[in-house]
Amino acid sequence: MSSGIEAEVVLDAAVVLSLGMNRVLGHGAGLAGRGAEALAALAEGRAEARAAALAEVETHERALREVVERNARIAALAETAAKIGAEAALPERLQPGERSAAELTAWCAATDPLLDEAERRLSEHLAAQVATQIFTAPAEGLTADTGKSAPPPPTGDDVRRNLERIMARLLPDAAEEERRAVAEAAGLLAGTGTAEEAEDVLQEVRLRIQDANRRVEERRAEERRRAAERDAAEQAAAERRYVLDSITAAFEDMGYEVQAGFETLTADDGTLTLTKGAWPDHSVKMKVDDAAHVRASMVRERPAESEDDRRVDVEREREWCEAFEAARDRLRDAGIRSDVAWRLEPGVRELPVAARPGQTRGRASQRERHRERHN
Structure with a gap:
């Protein structure tokens, strides 16, 4: 890399949190209001005002994530209720909109007990379903979900109450095969003749419920892990886009033309090409x-042919280095700190020639044709 610069980039906490808020709220790439206030306070050196604004952003972002989790749980319980044919008194999912952090937190606090109660009732519904099939199913057999039946055991009422109590521990989002395994064990009660035999069967039911619940918790943990990975990937993409947009704006404000590079017609590969009208033979x-x-x-853009060309090269390199330092100041105001890790001073090496002159213009034309085809 000739006349090159490498810099490490660190985003301000206000930027990171605000981008996360915007993703949840479905807004564009602009910063949320309080995040912008925190950045303004940072630029103006108002430490106390910045700390207050940043604390508010952190609180709001945390509350938004709590709402997202509750909305996901509401959707999951609604899906479970539909699968087992149960009515579930579920709250409506919340659209955060412009609600304050206090309003979001209050909604979460009021929603949690409703969701716990809905889950409990779904488990009780499932338990009652199994008990009804075992103790009232016709002699020819239970449904395909519960296995075979026989006449009720002699200890019917007590056993049924114990079974329903134990079955109510089964998490309602247990998979079909897990519910089937529990129901098959419970179905053995129909063949018991003594209280001891019934208790042995109930113990087997307990064990199968424990196994089913363990598997449910593992799936829930895996779903949370995948959701966290998706969230991290989306956040990383938003941060990268913010850096690219901020760099583009900074150099365009200084008179540069900035074009993005694309691996395909639609996939931005994170490269930028900077040119100026006064630079017919150079680009960055x-x-x-x-x-x-x-x-x-x-x-x-073409090989240097004379000492005068090389003199111009050094002038352009100096101009570019000065522009980069000016851009760093502008980026700092946008919450992007850059620490230069490596720099090659102007004139140290001969400038390389672009691999394919005019490539950027070709790509720009491709993107324009792509947009025209999709308009």
């Missing part, structure tokens, strides 16, 4: 990796 190639690392280097 920049690459942003994961919103954490920036690399940039100046290149020539």
Whole structure:
């Protein structure tokens, strides 16, 4: 990399939190209001005001995530209720909108006991279903979900109450095969003749419920893990996009033309090409990796042919280095701190020639044709 610069990029906490809030709220790439206030306070050196604004952003972002979790649980319980044919008194999912953090927190606190009660009632419904099939099913057999039946055991009423109490521990979102295994064990009660035999069967039911619930908890944990991975990937993409947009805005404000590089017609690969009208033979190639690392280097569009060309190269390199420092100041105001890890001073090496001159213009034309086809 000739006349190159490498810098580590760190996003301010206000940027990170605000981008997360915007994703939850479904807004664009702009910062949320309080996050912008925190950045303004940072730029103005008002530490106390920044701390207050940032604390409010953190509280609001945390409350938004709590609402997302409750909304997901409401959807899961509604799906479970439909699967087992039960009525569930579930609260409506909340659209956070412009609600305050206090309002969001209050809704979560009021919703939690409702969700716990709904889950309990779904478990009781499932328990009653199994008990009814075992103790009242016709002699020819139970449904396919519960196995075979026989005349009720002599200890019917007590056993049924114990069975329903034990079955109510089965989590309602147990998988079909897990419910079937529990029901098959419970179905053995129909063949018991003594209280001891019935208790042995009930113990087997307990064990199968424990196994089923363990599997349910494992699936829930796996779903939470996948959701966290999706959230992290979306956050990383939002941060990378914010860095790219901020760099683009900073250099465009200084008179540069900035074009994004695309691996395909639709996939932004994180590269930028900077040009100026007064630079017919030069451009700067920049690459942003994961919103954490920036690399940039100046290149020539055609080989240098004279000492005068090389003199111009050094002038352009100096101009570019000054512009990069000015851009760092602008980016700092946007909550993006950059620490230069490596720099090659102007004139140290001969500028490389761009691999394929005009490639950027070709890609821009491709993107324009792509947009026209989809309009």
